[in-house]
Amino acid sequence: MSSSTGKAGVIAAPDESTNMDKLAHAVLDDVLYNIVHDLLLKVHRDEKIARAATAAIRVEKLASDASESPEINPDVRIETDAATYEAGKVTLKGNPLKTTKEILCPRCHLPRLLYPTDGKGARKPDPTVIYCKKHPYIEKPGYDIYGQTWVAPGPGRGKKKKDMEKKLGDDSPGMTPTPDSKERPPNVLSFPSATCSKCKRCILVTRLNNHMGSCIGNSGRNASRAAAQKISNGGSNGNSQNNDNTPPSSQKGTPVPGSRAPSPRKRDADEMEDDYEESDPTNPKKKKLKPTALPKKVILKNKGQGPGPKKEKVKANSLLSGELKVSASPKLKNLEVPHKKSTSKIPSPAKKLKLGPQKPQLAAASPMPKANGREVDDVSESSGTLSSPPR
Amino acid sequence: MSARPTTPASPKNVKIKDPEAGTPVYGCEHVQRMFCQAQDVINTSIQHYKMILRSIFDNNTVVPQTSKAADGQPLTSLTSNYLCLQCPVTLTEEERTKHGKQKSHRFYVDSRSGSLYCQMCDDFVWDPTLEDLRVRKIGTGTFSSRKRKHEEMFSDPVKEDPRYISSNTTTASCRANGLRGIYNAGATCYQNVVLQSFLHNPMMRNFYLSDGHKRENCRQEGEYCLSCAMDDTFQEFYAAESTNGYTAANILSGFWISEKKAFENLVTTKEQDAHEFFQFLAEELHERNGDGKKPEIGSEHSCNCIIHQTFYGKLQSTTTCQHCGGVTNQVQSFLDLSLPLENLAQKKGKKSGAKAPALTLQECLEEEYIKSDKCEYRCHSCNSTQQARRQTSIKRLPNVLSIQLKRFEYKQGRHDKAAKIETQVQFPLQLNMLPYTNRARGQDTKDNYELARSCTYDLLSVIVHVGEIDTGHYVSYCRVGDQWFAFNDHRVELANKSDVLGAKAYLLFYIIRSLA
Numbered sequence: 001m002s003s004s005t006g007k008a009g010v011i012a013a014p015d016e017s018t019n020m021d022k023l024a025h026a027v028l029d030d031v032l033y034n035i036v037h038d039l040l041l042k043v044h045r046d047e048k049i050a051r052a053a054t055a056a057i058r059v060e061k062l063a064s065d066a067s068e069s070p071e072i073n074p075d076v077r078i079e080t081d082a083a084t085y086e087a088g089k090v091t092l093k094g095n096p097l098k099t100t101k102e103i104l105c106p107r108c109h110l111p112r113l114l115y116p117t118d119g120k121g122a123r124k125p126d127p128t129v130i131y132c133k134k135h136p137y138i139e140k141p142g143y144d145i146y147g148q149t150w151v152a153p154g155p156g157r158g159k160k161k162k163d164m165e166k167k168l169g170d171d172s173p174g175m176t177p178t179p180d181s182k183e184r185p186p187n188v189l190s191f192p193s194a195t196c197s198k199c200k201r202c203i204l205v206t207r208l209n210n211h212m213g214s215c216i217g218n219s220g221r222n223a224s225r226a227a228a229q230k231i232s233n234g235g236s237n238g239n240s241q242n243n244d245n246t247p248p249s250s251q252k253g254t255p256v257p258g259s260r261a262p263s264p265r266k267r268d269a270d271e272m273e274d275d276y277e278e279s280d281p282t283n284p285k286k287k288k289l290k291p292t293a294l295p296k297k298v299i300l301k302n303k304g305q306g307p308g309p310k311k312e313k314v315k316a317n318s319l320l321s322g323e324l325k326v327s328a329s330p331k332l333k334n335l336e337v338p339h340k341k342s343t344s345k346i347p348s349p350a351k352k353l354k355l356g357p358q359k360p361q362l363a364a365a366s367p368m369p370k371a372n373g374r375e376v377d378d379v380s381e382s383s384g385t386l387s388s389p390p391r
Numbered sequence: 392m393s394a395r396p397t398t399p400a401s402p403k404n405v406k407i408k409d410p411e412a413g414t415p416v417y418g419c420e421h422v423q424r425m426f427c428q429a430q431d432v433i434n435t436s437i438q439h440y441k442m443i444l445r446s447i448f449d450n451n452t453v454v455p456q457t458s459k460a461a462d463g464q465p466l467t468s469l470t471s472n473y474l475c476l477q478c479p480v481t482l483t484e485e486e487r488t489k490h491g492k493q494k495s496h497r498f499y500v501d502s503r504s505g506s507l508y509c510q511m512c513d514d515f516v517w518d519p520t521l522e523d524l525r526v527r528k529i530g531t532g533t534f535s536s537r538k539r540k541h542e543e544m545f546s547d548p549v550k551e552d553p554r555y556i557s558s559n560t561t562t563a564s565c566r567a568n569g570l571r572g573i574y575n576a577g578a579t580c581y582q583n584v585v586l587q588s589f590l591h592n593p594m595m596r597n598f599y600l601s602d603g604h605k606r607e608n609c610r611q612e613g614e615y616c617l618s619c620a621m622d623d624t625f626q627e628f629y630a631a632e633s634t635n636g637y638t639a640a641n642i643l644s645g646f647w648i649s650e651k652k653a654f655e656n657l658v659t660t661k662e663q664d665a666h667e668f669f670q671f672l673a674e675e676l677h678e679r680n681g682d683g684k685k686p687e688i689g690s691e692h693s694c695n696c697i698i699h700q701t702f703y704g705k706l707q708s709t710t711t712c713q714h715c716g717g718v719t720n721q722v723q724s725f726l727d728l729s730l731p732l733e734n735l736a737q738k739k740g741k742k743s744g745a746k747a748p749a750l751t752l753q754e755c756l757e758e759e760y761i762k763s764d765k766c767e768y769r770c771h772s773c774n775s776t777q778q779a780r781r782q783t784s785i786k787r788l789p790n791v792l793s794i795q796l797k798r799f800e801y802k803q804g805r806h807d808k809a810a811k812i813e814t815q816v817q818f819p820l821q822l823n824m825l826p827y828t829n830r831a832r833g834q835d836t837k838d839n840y841e842l843a844r845s846c847t848y849d850l851l852s853v854i855v856h857v858g859e860i861d862t863g864h865y866v867s868y869c870r871v872g873d874q875w876f877a878f879n880d881h882r883v884e885l886a887n888k889s890d891v892l893g894a895k896a897y898l899l900f901y902i903i904r905s906l907a
Contacts, residue, residue, distance in 0.1 A: 056414050
């Protein structure tokens with residue numbers, strides 16, 4: 001053991017070290033080398049396979065263009081700088097890491113965006129290119145992986161009528177942007193509403209649990225009042241006074257989540273009315289549903305506007321229009337709140353995803369998960385990491 | 392694998408992977424040249440590659456790490472050696488170049504990863520045929536794919552035809568990747584964290600995305616079904632393009648509608664225990680998909696439903712009478728392993744003198760599943776109550792191992808008050824469960840790589856509770872591929888491994904590495 005360092009040569013023992021010292025330094029250095037080697041090999045594998053696939057996709061596309069039919073003519077021979085298509089087979093020319101510079105998505109065949117659009121390591125994407133929709137994740141404090149952030153949830157119960165009206169004014173026109181939505185950038189989202197499965201009313205998501213508690217479950221005001229009454233009455237029943245005037249003590253016993261500010265006056269109102277308040281206290285029921293359902297649509301629109309020209313271009317592409325439908329339909333289910341039943345009966349195209357190209361993998365693992373589902377997973381997952389920058 | 396007879400002279404011809412759209416047939420031009428020769432050249436090359444992979448993954452790692460130095464002395468290295476594909480020799484990186492020049496041998500296998508190195512490209516090459524073998528070897532320990540045979544027998548060849556698939560399906564957008572937050576519907580973060588861990592569990596995902604639970608065939612006609620709600624949720628996560636948070640209204644209402652008596656106290660608008668919700672969800676989904684029997688606590692329950700296949704394992708307790716030496720075994724199913732922290736933390740604290748010693752997950756597991764404890768026991772042969780030693784170990788490991796660290800416990804004493812234990816428990820990204828199984832007992836398992844591999848788990852998700860016992864917040868971390876994500880209700884952020892490992896975990900989910 002004469003060497004004072006390992007393969008990496010980063011951790012070296014001083015010259016006057018004992019042999020044991022030198023050995024320890026060499027071992028640590030080798031271990032460090034191995035860690036870097038393994039990381040590098042993993043990135044190399046992902047990158048090289050993705051580039052090889054890109055070369056293959058390109059040459060296949062040319063071959064299919066040349067054969068002028070949906071089926072590629074096997075007699076066609078096409079050669080690019082990176083690959084050759086011959087006799088129905090794609091073979092590589094040279095090292096794909098050198099010959100191929102960008103990465104095409106193996107599913108949609110569009111180029112992958114290789115850098116996040118915002119936050120750490122961000123770069124401006126080329127506005128003339130339609131990229132695959134799988135983007136590198138954004139790392140920016142205060143924003144999520146899609147660069148989204150949320151408007152601070154309202155003051156809850158204490159929300160003033162003025163605020164509510166302002167919000168409705170912003171949302172109800174739906175298609176045309178209003179001053180308020182201009183102020184709010186498209187990546188700032190507000191909390192959505194959802195439909196209660198029992199009463200079909202539209203409830204702001206943050207209050208959904210409480211609403212369901214009173215609507216479906218029996219933890220609502222009346223239930224707890226009844227329980228409190230039973231307790232306070234003990235065995236003696238028929239105290240009519242309690243039925244009419246709820247004792248203040250039982251009111252306080254209503255389960256109140258932390259977010260709700262205690263406001264005794266409102267609590268006197270019936271729970272039902274509390275929920276109406278969410279939409280608009282003055283309108284009749286049917287009209288109330290619509291405005292609250294719309295905010296989602298606005299969000300949707302805004303998001304579409306985000307990447308700018310991209311979406312329109314994609315729309316023009318006939319290949320992808322089907323894809324857009326998929327994404328739109330499950331959303332509609334949530335959007336068209338009053339017609340929920342009818343929309344849900346239409347088999348969502350998204351459901352068909354189940355039979356998609358992934359099907360053999362997925363199906364294979366499900367009846368017999370003991371098969372090599374893990375491997376399959378590895379393959380699909382590793383391809384997913386391709387475009388994300390190393391962290 | 393050493394037990395399997397190797398058949399080098401097998402008349403069976405090895406096949407190169409069929410050409411697939413979107414991938415080249417060979418890893419590089421040089422591999423192509425090798426594979427375009429006579430069939431026997433292909434056969435020997437692939438046989439050699441398999442042999443090398445076996446020697447790397449099935450044996451002591453010292454063997455492939457040892458090469459012969461020029462003076463004939465064995466030289467063991469920590470860094471990679473290269474095993475020649477064309478002749479049985481192990482070389483260091485420097486020797487490799489010399490060997491290539493002398494013998495014109497161009498392909499080498501990395502001794503630590505099994506990857507193929509091409510000297511003409513001067514680069515690692517990921518050949519579809521060979522890489523498939525390597526991934527399979529690492530994943531399952533075997534090269535064969537019994538699965539395929541099963542598939543061929545039972546699948547409809549028409550339906551597997553890619554043309555049939557493409558004409559009858561729409562592909563989900565590339566943006567739909569299953570990463571969405573879930574809005575907090577008012578103190579429902581305890582549900583959100585458990586749902587996220589289900590949504591990023593590959594077994595659950597594959598089950599639901601492959602139509603494992605069909606709404607049309609659902610037995611719960613007219614009635615509300617939580618499994619249908621899960622199905623909808625999976626669709627929303629993996630097929631919809633939305634990146635906004637998800638509103639789990641259908642699951643929440645299913646939760647309110649459910650009439651499970653055991654979880655009655657869960658159904659309130661207050662904050663709840665995520666572990667209880669996990670149990671609730673698992674039992675509910677079992678009832679919707681399984682044999683219809685209620686899972687009994689403390690007994691052996693075998694069922695083929697997705698929940699049992701994913702989460703359930705079996706424990707075996709062995710009680711040995713101290714008087715007559717009689718042994719009784721009892722087997723019971725488990726959904727999760729609950730590990731007490733308090734006693735162990737106190738014990739360790741006394742030993743080391745530290746006030747709040749950090750525990751490791753392995754220490755907690757050892758305490759429960761290796762060490763034995765004393766108990767009173769009614770012995771059949773003695774026909775009286777005797778002192779006995781009881782020892783519990785894992786008889787069958789589940790595919791997804793869920794571990795609860797008991798952070799919320801009733802402190803016995805003056806005021807029977809529940810308290811939160813804030814002890815730090817270190818947990819690994821990779822967990823070897825072999826020592827805690829009954830197979831590890833009385834057997835030398837040190838060199839059994841096959842067995843060790845079948846007991847290796849990878850961390851999948853971590854659920855963390857922040858705050859006090861009465862009020863707090865749940866957040867979770869889930870792994871998708873190699874990337875970790877932090878889920879905080881509707882917010883999804885990237886997470887580092889160190890964020891994950893530094894968390895004060897409450898629930899841990901580990902997934903088995905190989906589904907062999």
